[in-house]
Amino acid sequence: MTKGIRAIRGFRDIPPEEAWKLSYIEDRTQEHFQRYGYREIRLPMVEFTELFARGIGEATDIVEKEMYTFLDRNGQSLSLRPEGTASAVRAYIEGGWKSQHGITKVYYSGPMFRYERPQKGRYRQFYQLGLEAIGGAGPLVDAEVIDLLHRLFLVVEVQDVRILVNSLGCGKCRPDFRVRLLEYLTGVARELCSNCRRRMESNPLRVLDCKVPGCRSALEKVPVMLDYLCAECEDHFSAVREALDGLEVPYNVDPRIVRGLDYYNRTAFEAVCDRLGSQNAVAAGGRYDGLAKEIGGDAPGIGFAMGLERLGLIMNWDDVVPENPDYYVAAATSSARIPALELGDRLRALGFSVEVDLEDRSLKAQLRSANRMGIDSVLILGDDELSGGTVTLKDFVEKIQREVPLEEFMKEVMAAGTGPERR
RNA sequence: GUGAGCGUAGCUCAACAGGUUAGAGCGCUGGACUGUGGCUCCAGAGGCUGAGGGUUCGAUCCCCUUCGUUCACCCCA
Incomplete structure (x- = not known):
């Protein structure tokens, strides 16, 4: 059983008993996306490393230590895609789709690659289904995307999923907030865990979602981004919430929602579930109005991606049975x-x-x-x-x-x- | 990258404090039933106990190394 060549760590085989479930999720999800006018796009699984480095952010964990990067025969640095948004935006710019009328709405499905230690609900090759609405800056786009996500969970019958939303501000108001946050954190630094003290340097926003009790109590009066939004971001966020309320989408505003990728601004959201081991995110996304500029274009956008394996883990499969031969x-x-x-x-x-x-x-x-x-x-x-x-x-x-x-x-x-x- | 647990038959697991020929269930194949499933009974095939080294009269068990795996940290979908 140990002999012979085997699969690479974190790259697993998905046997028929399990694969049909992923296909089922893909089918139901794609139908759902299409009802909202999203069309499939097939993106490359390999891109120039630079796309991710600039798009996702040089300092992010993904780019710093989780990418499969290699030189091809021409000596160019390429990387297996760790996520899909950067490619989608690249395609939008490269294809000149801005000239098309309206918002470009696309979805994609396929494997992503991240060099992490495997554990429950996490693999080095994993499957994501995601969608992007590129070219629209208004709050209704955000609202429809979140509404779509909420209704997807109804379609695939997943219970126990909560949708959390937050606003991350923009290039105008976030720097101010960051200063105030650091001031506060420095004041309570003695009460924070060692992890958080380290995070203060690397990514102060992350401190906000530390689970260590000591940190939680030290952070009771921590300033939150929501209190520092500029007028435009404030208007945008309240318009999003108003639309969600009108659509009767259940959600909670959670100021601790932070995104691990640099490109996000304004609306950020997550769908979380407790039955996922140490991971709790089933789907996550947000607005990325600055991303296109990083890679040579200019367009606002918003999107999300969800983990197929994770969704499969929490779905109720009782009423879904694979078909037997006739x-x-x-x-x-x-x-x-x-x-x-x-x-x-x-x-x-x-x-x-x-x-x-x-x-x-x-x-x-x-x-x-x-x-x-x-x-x-x-x-x-x-x-x-x-x-x-x-x-x-x-x-x-x-x-x-x-x-x-x-x-x-x-x-x-x-x-x-x-x-x-x-x- | 860090930490802990676990590697025994195809699968899930046993083997009192190191002790003789490593067992069971499920699955598989055949038979009881000359061409008839499920239930039952019987039989059979299937193991370098992950790999390498060490301690010992003797190692599945103890020690070291290594590989794999699981879970957690980090971080994320």
Whole structure:
């Protein structure tokens, strides 16, 4: 079990038992996004390192220590994408989509890569589904995006998810706030944990969401961004909230919401759940009006991404069952092996999914397989059936069995048929 | 990058304080039932106990190293 080549740490195989769930989430989510006018965009999984360095921010953890970066054969520094927003905005600029009318609304789905220690709900290759609304600066865009996210959780039946929103201010008001925050933190530095004292230097905003009790009490009167918003940001944020209230989207304003990426401004939001191990974010996003400028364009935007594995972890799967095959064709004798395969093909041509034994196993073993696979209808072919042009139908549920002319059976199937729509 | 736990059959796990031939359940294959599933019974296949070194008369067990894995910290989706 330890022999041979295995998957890279943090890069796991998603077996069929699990993969169908991710597909299910993707399907439901994409339908949902499309109802809001979002269209799929396929983005490269590798970009120039510079895109992420400038877009996400040189000083962020992602860029500093979590990217898969390498030189290609031309000596250019490339990186596996750690997230999708930077690419989407790059595509917007590169494609000149600004000239199109209205807001560009796109969604993407696929693997992201981050060099982190794997743990529950966290892998080095993980799957994200995200969307971006680029080119719109107004608060209604923010509200619709958050509304869409809220309603997505209704569609995929996830309970226990809370939506938290905050405003991070803008380039005008955030620097002031930062100064006030640092003043305060310096004052209470003795009461903070060692982590937070370190964070004061690296990323003071992060101190706000420390969970250590001592820090929490020391931070009771900490200034929050919301109290320092400039007039424009204040107006924007209250307009967003007004719209959310009008749409009856349940949310909480949480001043401790901070984003780990530099490009965010104004509206930031997270969907969190407690049943996710130490991770609690299922989806997160926000506005990034300054991002495009960093990479050679100019456009406001907002978007979010959600972790498919994490969503899969908290979804209620009780009412969602994978479909079993419709028929099992069993060969009772060796001369019926190929005719069994043929019959399988005929049924498949009608849209059914059919299993046929390929291992020359006994009839008993074949029936056992059918039963294990949850297949209710078995068709048996043997020498008797072949010589008589019949097929034996066995129904595990009704517990009945009868032998009928093969062509008659096929006609029945076609008539009642309506080849079930498969997914 | 840091810390802790765990690596025994395909899977989930046993093996009193180091002791003889490493067991069980599930799964798989066959049989009881000459061409008939589920339930039951019987049989069989399947192990360099993650790898390497050490202590010992003797190591799955103790020690060291290494690899893998899980969870947590950090951080994030």
